[in-house]
Amino acid sequence: MDGAAHFTLEEDSAGGTTLALSGRLLVSTIGFIDQDLDQISGDLAAIDLSGVEEIDTVGAWVACRLSTKHSAQITGANKQARRLLGAVESVTGTPELVPERVPVWERVPLALGEQVFAARSGIYGVVGFFGQILIGVWNLIRHPSQFPMRALVRQMELVGVAALPIIGLMSFLIGIVIAQQGAVQLEQFGAEALTVNLVGRLTLRELGVLMTAIMVAGRSGSAFAAQIGTMKLTEEVDAMRTIGISPIEKLVIPRILACTFMMILLGFYSSMVAIVGGAVVGQFALGIPFFTFLERIQDVVPTHDLWVGLIKAPVFGLIVALAGCYHGMQVRGNSEEVGTRTTMAVVSAIFAVIVLDAFFAVFFTEIGWG
Secondary structure, three states, X not given: OOOOEEEEEEEOOOOXXXXXXXXXXXXXXXHHHHHHHHOOOOOOOEEEEEEEEEEXXXXXXXXXXXXXXXXXXXXXXXXXHHHHHHHHHHHOOOOOOOOOOOOHXXXXXXXXXXXXXXXXXXXXXXXXXXXXXXXXXXXXXXXHHHOOHHHHHHHHHHHOHHHHHHHHHHHHHHHHHHHHHHHHHHHOOOOHHHHHHHHHHHHHHHXXXXXXXXXXHHHHHHHHHHXXXXXXXXXXXXXXXXXXXXXXXXXXXXXXXXXXXXXXXHHHXXXXXXXXXXXXXXXXXXXXXXXXXXXXXXXXXXXXXXXXXXXXXXXXXXXXXHHHHHHHHOOOOOHHHHHHHHHHHHHHHHHHHHHHHHHHHHHXXXXXXX
């Protein structure tokens, strides 16, 4: 092929081998001889470029690579070739693929410091976000006509009504498990009748509202983060600010109010369905009639157990909504950030709910509601 790249191996008078390249060493032609050049073995005395008509960066890089591989000197290069060779010879070496590992006594404090700095920045962000919410609430109180009622009703439907089937199924199965496993353990002491106490108090005080909060965090908290994060990514939030609409008032506050209010109803609903699940086990496994089980619940479960669950529920809902909306508003850069922030929203919400539940347990015990 005319104008293509060629090479020959020539023996010199000293017994060495010279690789003579000729033709056009360009990105469009070098591929035809590249594999043959790689098959050359042994050292070369020189690489002669005097027959090269035209050369580009790729051709110069191939020549430098062959020079390094075969310990050969490049000769016969014209002015253009020498300039390109000088530009690429500094990058022909094999890069270090494994970075130098910092000693553990330096790496651990460095990582700890980065985590502390990130935590400080996170605290500043959460406080600032909470301040924006308070300002938004105050503006809506001053101008009630601007309250996004339709958005609130829509979010209440998504958070509450749409979650009834999955939360009902989960709570029903939890009630069955508590009743069945509790009866097995109490049977050893001849106290199977106390299964009613176990199911009633455990579901109303703890598991009903706690499992509901975890389910809402995974279902609605993640949705809040993904929805708002996607709007941030597509610059819809910035567009709202540009036309004078507050994203906090129109996006965040309706979701927080809906999640806080619906958690009260969902927590109560979850506890009732769990008790029904326990009653089903009592009917078929313990010999306790279904309606007798339900009537017994009213006698053995103190009223303050119900209030404990109802007090926890809105707090848990507030935490879940704040986590989802906050992480959604922090999305920056690319679509991968949406997934990262959604995961962080669910994890932080569940963690905060469990920590708060532990504080509530100690608090209610101290005030005599244990």
